[in-house]
Amino acid sequence: MSHPSAPVSALDGVACRQVDTLAATHEQPVRLRLAGESRAGSPGWEPLGPGECARIYTGAPLPPGADAICPVEQLGSGAPEGWVDLLRPARPEDVRPLGEDFGAGEMVLPPGRLTPERLALAAALGHAAVPVLRPWRVALLSTGDEVKEPGEPLLPGEVYDSNRVGLRALLSECGCGVLDLGHAPDHPGALAERLESLGGADLLLTSGGVSMGRYDFVRDLLLERGKVDFWKVRMRPGGPVMLGTWADTPVLALPGNPVSSLVVFQVLARPALTGEGLHRVWLRAGSRFSSLPDKTLFVRATCTGGTVQPYPRQSSGVLRSLSESQALAVIPEGQDKAPGDEVEVLLL
């Protein structure tokens, strides 16, 4: 089908032939005979003759013969019953042509994420249902002896499990189903046990235990009993990230630092899970960004007045930096940015 399925009015007013109205002015209105009415949903179909018009409402089809609209605000008040005075010419631009939105046979909704806007379009196309791919099912596990559930009492040296909470929300945002495996202690046996029931997950996402420490058992488990595709990416934060396989399930092992786990998710996992990355724009640097010689930096940054500036504290432990930033500024290896330079920015 086409939408609209016939030429329709964009305004409440009268439909008429433009040629009849070209001379209309406030001083010398053009008087047309009122021949009918067309309402959205119950159109009148009498064809218009020369010198005639029909009342019309927004979204209603034009009667045959009409080609222009004059809005109600541009109608005079002095016309006798059954007549209408136009204070200016009627305009064809105020007619929405047949198929203005989409025409029959056109490809309108190619495969992609069903955003609210695309869902609305599917409905406008008349689809009561659309075929969809099953959402990714992602198993999520955080690790670390010091990691406790929010709400529990906290002993010195312990931290609340912020990573799993943040990652769970990010996964939902990406349209994934989450199989929450909870939290495992730093013990290879306990970890392997926790990973026994992956419940048919398409991906295992872990947090922590992938760096150089003695107790970084996620790394050891994948190296010794799984398969590692890569370990370490030239990025900061998030350098120690590992990608591999555990029992035929792909594993993305995120570093444990609170900022690193969330940033790696945004930069590496989100594009893989959704087919779309973060929204990318270019802004002018409002202050200096220093680069590293051997790593791309994803600098937590604030965007104000059309410029971007680094958040003052860039430690991977400062989680509040992420909630107080609007963006990650991408600073490639060896490319310091001076105030005024263009910077690639990923909007959070």
Ligand SMILES: Nc1nc2c(c(=O)[nH]1)N[C@H]1C(S)=C(S)[C@@H](COP(=O)(O)OP(=O)(O)OC[C@H]3O[C@@H](n4cnc5c(N)ncnc54)[C@H](O)[C@@H]3O)O[C@H]1N2
């Ligand atoms: N000798 C080296 N040490 C470290 C290196 C390195 O290259 N050489 N890399 C550093 C970088 S960069 C990162 S990032 C971290 C990543 O370490 P792990 O993935 O092994 O993470 P953990 O040691 O388990 O934890 C690090 C940090 O994050 C806290 N954490 C862990 N899990 C959670 C959680 N679920 N919620 C909140 N906070 C969590 C944990 O308490 C630690 O403070 O390694 C550096 N070390």
Ligand code: MOO
């Ligand atoms: O990623 Mo580590 O992420 O630089 O602290």
